[in-house]
Amino acid sequence: MTLVAGIDSSTRSTKVLLVDAETGQVVDSGTAPHPDGTECPPQVWWDALQQAGGDLIDRAEAVAVSGQQHGLIALDEHGEVIRPALLWNDTRSAPQAARLTGEGGGPGVWAQRTGSVPTASFTVTKLAWLAEHEPDNAERTAAVLLPHDWLTLKLRGVGFAEATTDRSEASGTGYWSPDTGVYLRDTVIGALGHDAVLPRVAAPNEIVGHTPNGVAVAPGTGDNAGAALGLRLESGDVVISLGTSGTVFGVAEAPAADPTGLVAGFADATGRFLPLVCTLNAAGVLDTVRDLLNVDHAGFDALALAAAPGSGGLTLLPYLDGERTPNRPNATGVLSGLTTHTTRADLARAAVEGMLSAQADGLAALSAQGLRAGRVLLIGGASSSEAVRRIAPHVFGLDVEVPPTAEYVALGAARQAAWALSGRPHPPQWNTGAATGFIGRAATSVTEQYSTLRDETASWTSHR
Numbered sequence: 001m002t003l004v005a006g007i008d009s010s011t012r013s014t015k016v017l018l019v020d021a022e023t024g025q026v027v028d029s030g031t032a033p034h035p036d037g038t039e040c041p042p043q044v045w046w047d048a049l050q051q052a053g054g055d056l057i058d059r060a061e062a063v064a065v066s067g068q069q070h071g072l073i074a075l076d077e078h079g080e081v082i083r084p085a086l087l088w089n090d091t092r093s094a095p096q097a098a099r100l101t102g103e104g105g106g107p108g109v110w111a112q113r114t115g116s117v118p119t120a121s122f123t124v125t126k127l128a129w130l131a132e133h134e135p136d137n138a139e140r141t142a143a144v145l146l147p148h149d150w151l152t153l154k155l156r157g158v159g160f161a162e163a164t165t166d167r168s169e170a171s172g173t174g175y176w177s178p179d180t181g182v183y184l185r186d187t188v189i190g191a192l193g194h195d196a197v198l199p200r201v202a203a204p205n206e207i208v209g210h211t212p213n214g215v216a217v218a219p220g221t222g223d224n225a226g227a228a229l230g231l232r233l234e235s236g237d238v239v240i241s242l243g244t245s246g247t248v249f250g251v252a253e254a255p256a257a258d259p260t261g262l263v264a265g266f267a268d269a270t271g272r273f274l275p276l277v278c279t280l281n282a283a284g285v286l287d288t289v290r291d292l293l294n295v296d297h298a299g300f301d302a303l304a305l306a307a308a309p310g311s312g313g314l315t316l317l318p319y320l321d322g323e324r325t326p327n328r329p330n331a332t333g334v335l336s337g338l339t340t341h342t343t344r345a346d347l348a349r350a351a352v353e354g355m356l357s358a359q360a361d362g363l364a365a366l367s368a369q370g371l372r373a374g375r376v377l378l379i380g381g382a383s384s385s386e387a388v389r390r391i392a393p394h395v396f397g398l399d400v401e402v403p404p405t406a407e408y409v410a411l412g413a414a415r416q417a418a419w420a421l422s423g424r425p426h427p428p429q430w431n432t433g434a435a436t437g438f439i440g441r442a443a444t445s446v447t448e449q450y451s452t453l454r455d456e457t458a459s460w461t462s463h464r
Ligand SMILES: Nc1ncnc2c1ncn2[C@@H]1O[C@H](COP(=O)(O)OP(=O)(O)O)[C@@H](O)[C@H]1O
Pocket: 010, 011, 012, 013, 242, 243, 244, 245, 283, 284, 286, 287, 297, 380, 381, 382, 383, 384, 385, 386
């Protein structure tokens, strides 16, 4: 049996799968946690990778890494990491995002040039923050990598001059054009103050090198593109991934360029495109309210499902850690409609309805860009929640499918590794198994309560 390994280095943890390259069947797996926070020394991810599956990788013939997108890893001329990586969910570079957007000709120009209007999540704004707040570190920056790029380099054990990335990851930097496939050097220089070595953008099924033990290394991907590959996403499918981030995305044949900035015009891992809406707040909203209610996942679900749609008039605007879509980096959560009749069940359901309503806004933004959902697939940690599964169709006004529980990002990375190893033009046709359907009618009161609160707070949730 030919084995391949897929790695998901996400915000919360590293997951490693060892997979049969012919069938996609998982034969072994491992996981290790990451610390909380919005910055992290990359060495922590390398250690987590070793803990989760260093031995699994040596049993494989090929390996690929999918990683949380956008994070900034600055290396000095010797290849040493200069400071802890600034992650996608770190909002400190919001002022630089606003400045760069203005200086670069406005949102429309950015969307045309890079596919996206940069928010604090995008690497380019983190470079500008570094130049402004840590000029010595900016000056010392010789190379700029993203998390999966750096882990791929570490797996190969080579220097940054040989670093690689892929289209999906490059498209989250804010200095690469998904349309033309080239880096925008002027944008890097404008943000950092000077040029830097950037990883070569490899072909989707290329073998970019080998580990010291001879395991072939594929280019890897950003984690959402990894999930798309793991799910064998096709035109008309829309994924809603509920992990630390909430993401709503689908594959497209042409690049997106949304001047409103709601949709990021990413590239995918197959040579196509991946228009995507990302919220900073998703599963963590449920975690926070679950902690407040002092119940476990099952207890939380039972409470949420005991309340009526609309949560007795209680609405949670879930921008707890600031928000990226819409762009309200300094926002906090807002709980509205609290009365003496409000119950614990109402609070649990309001958390689920609020979190899902933010994703419904993502569905609407994708639809406005011409990407309509024929099939909605729910994945990510919070898709395990029975309450989320059963309430989602009411909030989206669409039936929802939940694929069999699996680590789809790591599976996508493994599928890429198998593809690169095969030398064939297309990825292997792995069967992901039958999804479970959840149906329901749209609960318009939920949508109205939510959109009213979202719009009423448009100005004041933007400033703490
Ligand atoms: N049954 C469940 N109900 C609700 N949330 C869950 C459940 N199981 C896991 N989660 C949540 O999923 C999140 C982790 O999801 P995951 O997709 O692994 O995140 P990430 O990819 O961002 O690291 C955590 O916030 C965790 O509490």
